[in-house]
Amino acid sequence: MSILGTRVERREDPRLLTAGGTYVDDLRDPALAGALHVTFVRSPLAHAKITEIDTSAARELPGVAGVFTGADVDLPPFVSQMGVSGPPPAAMERPHLARDTVRYVGEPVAVVLTETRAQGEDAAELVSVDYDPLDPVVDVADALRDEILLFPAAGTNVTGTSGELDDSLFDGCEVVVTKQIENQRLAAAPLEVRTAACAWDGDKVTLWLSNQNAQSCRDELMANLGLPQERIRVITPDVGGGFGAKIGVEQEAALLAFLAKRVGRPVKWVESRSENLVAMTHGRAQRQVVTIGGRRDGTVLAYRLEIVQDVGAYPRMGAFLPLFTRFMVSGVYDIPKVDSVARCVVTNTTPIGAYRGAGRPEATAAVERAMDLFAAETGVDPAEVRRRNLVRPEQFPFDTPGGMTYDTGEYIKGLDAVLEAADYQALREEQAKRRAEGAALQLGIGLASYVEITAPNNTEGETGHVEIRPDGSVLVLTGSSPHGQGHWTSYAMLVSDQLGIDLDKIEVVHGDTDLIPKGVGTMGSRSLQLGGSAVHRAAVDVKEKARKLAAELIEIDEADLELTDGTWQVRGTPSVALSWAELAQRADEGLAADVHFTEDRPTFPFGSHLAVVEVDTETGKVNYLRHVTVDDAGVIINPVLTEGQRHGGIAQGAAQALLEEVSYDADGNPQNATLADYAFITAAELPSFELLTMETPTTLNPLGVKGIGEAGTIGATPAVQNAVVDAVAHLGVRHIDMPTTPERVWKAIQAHS
Known part of the structure; x- marks a missing residue:
């Protein structure tokens, strides 16, 4: 019986929960002995000229x-994160430390190196910076007017545009609905803040980073420091959460190599929580206008999405996010006519980066809100509107208006499954009863069907190395780096499935560019389908090498050998056998395999979510009652891990719909600079999630798997938002922007009373 598909508890957890993990701040590497503490002096103003430091x-x-300012740092402008958005316009380049102008609260202006962290905090307070305040640009509408420019030399705040609109798109539509939607700014706020340490050994530098992709960080450091690959080593030990915000090297971390070289000592940086909330990249921050049109029977004929993306003070990955949104613009629907446009603008706010889903949740949130708006206008049930317009099974592979090709899907089956599991009809009957009674507590039912693109950077592939050691244990090297996903468990299961070796004898190593020079990292729900496929194929190669070697040693045909309980035996004569240890010891060139796996194109997992809420119409308070979901991520390797990913994703998606938002006042001052002000969701606000699973295998990788790390976030956000709006729809409310706080819900009710 295969171990794949069975419930295997995470092998990582005993060490993390008992001995404790080894995070950057825990490192006791001899190379870091005597490390100086790094403290940054950050701007308290959103927009100002620096007149003196x-x-x-x-x-x-x-x-x-040591104390350093921008004038002391002879490095080229900071290289944009991963280069995915291309180099920023020359007039919008970002210095490692601000020199003439600060452009957001929290921008690094100077840096202090001290023997202790407390000394660093004291010294930073003594760095005197004189500013000449400038008018800030905080809202994207103001940024588009170009009346105040963040980069005068650029002549505009617009960093890029894409897409075209068709003037005839809605011709022939009986019903057309338009709505502006805010997909608000969020903070990733991982449990472990950003941390980094750095030490030089001769002309080679080693950086320890809390990060999602060591190899990409090394490559960015090459560009920032002007060093060849062999002179940079990046190590990512245990990482306490990332959610996309730890993709790529940060400007602070890149600066550490310069500082360590300048002072001739190792250095270490651990940011504070308040720093993290204002200086780590934020996510989302799209203003959207959706327009949807069709027939009164609920058939959608045309859909348009207009995006203004706030990229923050400097264009980096935020300028790339609308591309993913436009890729997935029409979601799971077969809509005859679709167009979309996007504009990216800089504002005097923290730069925008990836956050769980990175552009794809924004697409689903828009089209699913549009579907509910269309349903309300036509009077057709929201479930029926969706069913009528979903892509049908016989249409796969399906070419989308966003330029994607969906590999497989059973969208109608997924929707029907979630409706049945939730007893949708009974919920609607209960809702009708409460409405008829004029109850203060009204029931809301929200639907969302989603499809997401996983492994979008599939062409870069991923690496896997499997090696049998002389004692019969296994070493697995992978280019993907976990930060909570359970790579050790899932990759060990893949190896055990092929080689019959116990999980406890399999070691998975990641996040060290000296050991694993080639790799991409963990992002975009890519790890299992790319990294896992590479490990799987490497294990298959090792198995075939072992079969050949065993046949030579025993002097029989390969076909007469079988692998039973981790031992190579002669079929029918189990006493004639060789263990993995014996084979490894007798393999002249070792028993190992390296594989670089690449898919032809991305995969597209899908699902449907149904959320149930109760809204107090007198106070606006929302009580989150149920969440039912059907997710299809292809073949499931370990239900324990996929359920964990789904739980976390749903919680984060619901948090965006109900509570979370990073906001600024008119002067660009952040209003949630501490955890006391940023409204995280807790277990107390969450129901027990009801999870159902479908499996539609993909043919794009040997495992048949698709990504699932971001699915919960993508589907949950619009389902919960739609549920809140649905609870008060009978009062005339058609839309409430996220987060649907009690105040916003109450105001929406009052506006229609």
Whole structure:
């Protein structure tokens, strides 16, 4: 019986829960002995000219080993994250430390190196910076007017545009609905803040980073530091969460290599939580206008999405996100006519980066809100509107208006499954009863059907190495780096399935560019389908090498050998056998295989979510009652891991719909700079999730798997938002922007009373 598909508990957890993980701040590497603590001086203003920086008082403080400003840093402008959005316009380049102008609250202006962290905080307070305030641009509508420019030399705040609109798109539609929607700015706020350490050994530098992709960080450091690959080593030990915000090297981390070289000592940086909330990249931040048209029977004929993406103060990955949104513009629907446009603008706010889903949740949130708006206008049940317009099974592979080709799908089956599991008809009857009674507590039912693109950077592939050691244990090297996903467990299962070796004898190593020079990392729900497929194929190659070697040693045909309980035996004569250890010891060139796996194109997992909420019409308070979901991510290797990913994703998606938002005042001051002000969701606000699974295998990889790490976030957000709006729809409310806080819900009710 194969281990694949069975419930295997995470092999990582005993170490993490008992001995504790080894995170960057825990490192006791001899190379970091005597490391200086790095503290950044950050701008308190959103937009200002720097007129003077006086570091003299800070330099005199005991324990201070150095104070540096932008004038002291002879590095080229910071290279954009992963290069995915291409180089920023020359006029919008980002310095490692602000020199003449600061453009957001939290931008690094100076850096202090001290013997202790406390000394660093004291010294940073003594760095005196004189500013000449400038008018800030906080809202994207103001940014589009170009009346105040963040980069005067650029002549505009617009960093890029894409797409075209068809003037005749809605010709022939009986019903057309338009609505502006806010997909608000969010903070990733991982449990482990950003951390980094750096040490030089001769002309080679090693950086320890809390990051999602060591090899990509190394490549970015090559560009930032002007060093060849062999002179940079990046190590990512245990990482306490990332959610996309730890993709690529940060400007602070890149600066550490320069600082360590300048002072001749190792250095270490651990940001504070308040720093993290204002300086780590934020996510989402799209203003959308949806327009949907069709027939009164609920058939959608045309759909348009107009996007204005806030990229924050400097264009980096945020400028790339609308591309993913436009890829997935029509979601799971077969809509005859679709167009979309996007504009990206800089504002005096924290730069935008990836956040769980990275552009794809924004697409689903828009089209699913549009479907509910269309249903309300036509009077057709929201479930029926969806069913009528879903892509049908016989249409796969399906070419979309966004330029994608969906590999497989059973969208109608998924929708029907979630409706049946939730007892949709009974919910609607209960809702009708409460409405007829005029109850204060009204029931809301929200639907969302989604499809997401996973492994979107599939052409880069992923690496896998499987090696049998002389003692019969297995070493697995992978280019993907976990930060909570359970790579060790899933990859060990793949190896065990092929080689019959116990999980406890399989070691999975990641996140070290000296050991694994080639790799891409963990992002875009790519790890299992690319990294896992590479490990699987490497294990298959090792198995075939072992079969050939065993046949030579025993002097029989390969066909007469069978692998039973981790031992190579002669079929019918089990006493004639060789163990993995014996084979490894007798393999002249070792028993190992390296595989680089690439898919022809991305995969497209899908599903349907149904959320049930109760809204107090007198106060606007929302009580989140149920969440039922059907997700299809192809073949499931380990239900324990996929359920964990789904739980976390649904929680984060619901949090966006109900509570979370990073906001700024008119002067660009962040209003949620501490955890006391940023409304995280907790277990107390969440119901027990009801998870159903479908399996539609893909043919694009040998495992038949698709990604599932972001599915929950993509489907949950619009389902919960739709549920809140649905609860008060009978009062005339058609839309409430996220987060649907009690105040917003109450105001929406009052506006229609």
